[in-house]
Amino acid sequence: MTTPSGRRTRASIDAELELLEAQLQTLILRESDIQKVIDHAQRMKDALTLERLSTEKQKAELEAQKEPINWLPVELLIHIFSAYAVLGYSTDNPHPSVTVSHVCRKWRDIVLDAPDLWRRIVLRGFQRRAPFRVYLERSMDSPLDIDYTTMPRISTSEERYQVMKLAEICNPHFRRVESLSIQVKNAIAFLPFILIIKDHVKMLPRLRHLNVAISAQDPSFHDISSLLDADRIALTNDTVFIPSSSNLRRLKIEKIPLFNFPASLIANLVSLEIVYSPRSTTNHYFVKMSSLCRFLTLTPRLEELVLANTVPYFDVYPSSEAPDVSARENKEEMQPVNLLHLKSIDWTFPFCGDIHRLLSLINAPGLERLDLWVNDPPRRLDIDYVRGYTYTSSSYSLRNTVTYPSLRDLSVQYAGEEASSLSLRNFSFPALEKLAFTNIDTAARRPGGYMPSLPVFPRLESIFRDPRLPNLTHLTLSHFEIWTEVGRVEAMLGYMPLLTSLSLDACPGTCKLLNALQEQVVPATNRVQSARRGAVRGVKLCPRLEALSFWGCQDVDFATLLAVVYSRNRSASGFAEETTHKDESATPNGATQAIVTRGLRDENNGGASHRTEPAQMGRKIKPLRKLRRDPPELPGAPSAENVAAATRSMATVMIHAARRPAQIIYLRMTDCKLISEEEAIQFKSLGVVDVIWSGSDQ
Known part of the structure; x- marks a missing residue:
């Protein structure tokens, strides 16, 4: 209904609202029902x-069980990932932990839940700081190993800024650092870390390895003269060892003045490696022997010393030697x-005149290993300027002998003939067991052939x-020619009766040495004893030899090597030989007359024939002529009486060992063109346990 004015009445509106309300309730009910559905x-x-x-x-679990890697427990996977995080680093893979986390979801969960996998942080420059912060966050409270290297092409100001930012971000985490390696391009960039290292008690309490x-x-x-001032101050004061609780065990220093490291930091060092170029006309800093000695005085627990291309300037001389007046100028005496x-001592690129001068200033009676890389000085070189001495000063014959009573392993690399004859003349190694010459x-090497x-x-x-090496068991020669003179090889091998392993690398004339090793000895007995039992056939040289190794020895042939093995492994091959005997006769020095046989290859029947010659067994060794002035011996050096007693005992033992030599059980032939693989295999039938053959690498 409407009013006269045309508007709807209230009653009509209410009626329509009731209809709409009823319709709305119906829709709500239907919507509720549908929502329930x-x-x-x-x-x-x-x-x-x-x-x-x-x-x-x-x-997925069943599919994963097909792969053996998924059989491993999580704990073992964490150990594997930890090893990969350390060993898997390369320029193409700078973040191995991230690489592992991207393999699969399972590995990602394992890596993210293992803070130790994020402890090693390798930085090449410091432009991108976000990944560094991620590593710091994920490592939580684990120890840190930080390795920073400046990019090669960078300005000095930019390098300083990056190193300062690195030190700033690391500041809250330095207490967790166990290994720190910092390599900068310019000395001034290292200043922030010098300040941190000097405050090591507070900043680096857990530091164990430091490489700067x-x-x-x-x-x-x-621009940073304070680094040099620390050295000058240390040289003017007496260096005294101060006990410390420092955890630092390994230190490598390259081109940084020595005395920028607190004495309390290096007190417990076990390994020290220093890298300083020898003095030259352009050096701003070079190491003096006096500085090195004072620095070593602060490291009494040192066990390993590495001098990498480092030769100090010799401004001191040992108190036990008295150099001439010219050599004493500008030098001081030092204990x-x-x-x-x-x-252990590893030293690269000293001249032959440097070796005795340095080692005579280090008293190390417990030294067990010495590795020297000796170089010949250039012809046009002012030795007095770069080394502090001349070849005419302090002749070798006037220097005291340095004895290392505990040295077992000696390795020497030569770069000239002079170095080989002068480097070790004033040293004594009575207990030497392993010896290597390279x-x-x-210029002497010719590639190929x-x-x-x-x-x-x-x-x-x-x-x-003293050429006698009574305890030597291992000998290695590399890139030397073996003598062809009669008796030279026999004389050398006669000095090392306990030799068990012989290795030759690219040594022409090896056959001459093998001929000496196959010489056999048949001790003479009376005719009655010879009839009742067969004579025992022995070898003349190195009766305890068990291992032979050859690399690139082009003159080693199968027949010669077979004769050596056959002469020592007869019992293994089951071959019975007939021997010729002579009546025993006395010799002027009381030794027993014997027969020496040389094993020769019979090309017709593949066997071995022998020729005999008289030889002396148990020959008395005459002592070397004593020097006019007996040099003082270091504590722990063997006395003359002990050496004589040991020599007599050794002679008795070697007489018995020569009659029953050890068998060759190891044989290695690499790039020996005269021996084929088929021939090498035949040595196994003679009792050689390990036979390794490989052809040329070219």
């Missing part, structure tokens, strides 16, 4: 989804540094003060 369907869908995910997980280096060829210290725990002169230009290996009498 939808909720039920959603619950069914969610249940199906969960069931599907569970089934997919079971399927300046990569510039000739770093300048003009040797006592390093009673030192076991010729590193590249035979090398006739190699130098002849010197006589032991010209190398050592």
Whole structure:
């Protein structure tokens, strides 16, 4: 209904509202019913989804069980990932932990839950700081190993800024650092870390390994003279060892002045490596022997010393020697540094005149290993300027002998003939067991094939003060020519009766040495004893030899090597031989007359024939002539009486060992063109347990 004005009445509006309300209630009820259906369907869908995910997980687990890597427990995987995080680093893979986390979801979960996998942080420059912060966050409270290297092309100001930012971000985490390696290009960039190292008690309490280096060829210290001032102050004061609780065990220093490291930091060092170029006309800093000795005085627990291309300027001389007046100028007398725990010395590129001068200032009676890379000085070189001495000062014959009573392993690389004959003349190694000589002169090496230009290996009498090596068990010669003179090889091998392993690398004339090793000895007995039992056939030289190794020995042939093995492994091959005997006769020195036989290859029947010659067994060894002035011996050196008693005992033992030699059980042939693989296999039938053959690498 409407009013006269055309408007609807209230009653009509209320009636229509009632209809709409009823319709709305109906729609709400229908919507509620439909929502209930939808909720039920959603619950069914969610249940199906969960069931599907569970089934997919079971399927994935079954599929994963096909791969052996997934058989390993999580704890073992963490150990594997930890090793990969350390060993898997390369320029193409600078973040191995991230690489592992991207393999699969399971590995990612394992890596993210293992803070130790994020402890090693390798930085090449510091432009991108976000990854560094991620490592710090994920490592939580684990110890840190930080390795920073400046990019090669960077300005000095930019390098300083990056190193300062690195130190700033690391500041809250330095207490967790166990290993720190910082390599900068310019010396001034290292200043922030010098301040941190000097405050090591507070900032670096857990530090165990420290590697600091300046990569510039000739770093300048003009802008940071405080680094040089620390050295000057240390040289004017007496250096005294101060006990400390420092955890630092390994330190490597390259081109940074020595005394910028607190004495309390280095007090417990076990390993020290220093890298300083020898003095030159352009050096801003070079190491003096007086500085090195004072620095070593602060490291009494040192066990390993590495001098990498480092030769100090000799401004001191040992108190036990009296140099001439010209050599004494501008030099001071110094007592040797006592390093009673030192076991190993590695030294590269000294001249032969440097070796005795340095080692005579280090008292290390417990030294067990010495590795020297000796170089010949250039012809046009002012030795007095770069080394502090001349060849005319302090002749070798006037120097005291340095004895290392505990040295077991000696390795020497030579780059010239002079070095081989002068480097070790004033040293004594009474307990030497392993000896290696290597010729590193590249001019003498001819790539590929035979090398006739190699130098002849010197006589032991010209190398050592005492050529007798009664305890030597391992000998290695590399890139030397073996003598062809009669008796030279026999004389050398006669000095080492306990030799068990012989290795030759690219040594022409090896056959001459093998001929000496196959010489056999048949001790003479009376005719009655010869008839009752067969004579025992022995070898003349090195009766305890068990291992032979050859690399690139082009003149080693199958027949010669077979004769050596056959002469020592007869009992294994089951071969019975007839021997010729002579009546026993006395010799002027009381030794027993014997018969020496040389094993020869019979080309017709593949066997071995022998020729006999008389030889002396048990020959008395005459002592070497004593020097006019007996040099003082270091504590722990064997006395003359002990040496004589040991020599007599050794002679008795070796007489019995020569009659029953050890068998060759190891044989290695690499790039020996005269021996084929088929021939090498035949040695196994003679009792050789390990036979290794490989052809040329070319």
